[in-house]
Amino acid sequence: MVTAIDTILKRKSVRAYEDKPITDETKAQILHAAMRAPTAGNLMLYSIIEVNDPAKKATLARTCDNQPFIAKAPWVLLFLADYQRWYDYFERSGAEGFARRAALVWRRPQEGDLFLACCDAIIAAQTAVIAAEAIGIGSCYIGDIMERCEEHRALFGLPPYTFPICLLCFGYPTAGQQRRKMTTRFDRKFIVFQDKYRRLGDPEFEEMFAEEEGRIFKNAAEVKGAASVGQVVYRRKFAADFTLEMQRSVRVMLESWRAGEGEGHS
Secondary structure, eight states: OOOHHHHHHHOOBOOOBOSOOOOHHHHHHHHHHHHTSOOGGGOOOEEEEEOOOHHHHHHHHHHTTSOTHHHHOSEEEEEEEEOHHHHHHHHHTTHHHHHHHTTOOOOOOOHHHHHHHHHHHHHHHHHHHHHHHHTTOEEEEEGGGGSOHHHHHHHHTOOTTEEEEEEEEEEOBOHHHHHSOOOOOOOGGGTOOSSSOOOOOHHHHHHHTHHHHHHHTTOHHHHTTOOSHHHHHIIIIITSHHHHHHHHHHHHHHHHHHHTOSTTOO
16 A cells, blocks of 8 residues: 555656646546645635646746756646735725724735745645655656746736746656656755754765765766865856846746736736
8 A cells, every 4th residue: 555655755856758648537636636735824825827738838848947848748737826816805805995994904915925825835736746646647846937927927917916936747757757766865964953943064064965976076067167066056056047037037026026016906
């Protein structure tokens, strides 16, 4: 018998899929599981867009850091942090007048509301991932959806109080993907602390990255003059062009969220 723990521990990102469609019934099962995920105050501060249009999937393959497999994925879901639905309802239900009569603050969604909605959306997304894994369907998160906000907003008609927090590709993994080794994770002692945060020192960082350093420095092309894993990752991830674009894009979306400006705001 396969347990929930077994399912979680065997899961890995899948970027190559069999030419096999996911049935509507199976999609409905996964979406039902996602919508049973924990949510703040049962507000369900997220929306899910099924991306079925091949042209839109092809666009995402380009805008999400040029990843062709996105266009080939049998099923693509966009998870949005979403306070637009509730704010629209507040306006339509007379909440503003009620707030003023009851001496309550009348306000628009702010940064804390965004963070809470992002939590809701990501929890729902991960629940969909585990549900899919349990029935043999692989998945891959695409964080690059937070880049190029102008294009993605136009592509999906996103109003100001929505935030595209993650894109998910689903499909039945190829035999090669099933055989592929699991990626390693850091040892628990570097991640799990008791009662308070603990900053790591040099000996711990050395131990933490020993295995990764051995792997990276076998590949001269990946090193390119770097002298440590930290330098490699800084160049490859933290200071990479796609990361800098993500910072710009998120900044624009945050400013729009604060201002409540954009298409679809009443």
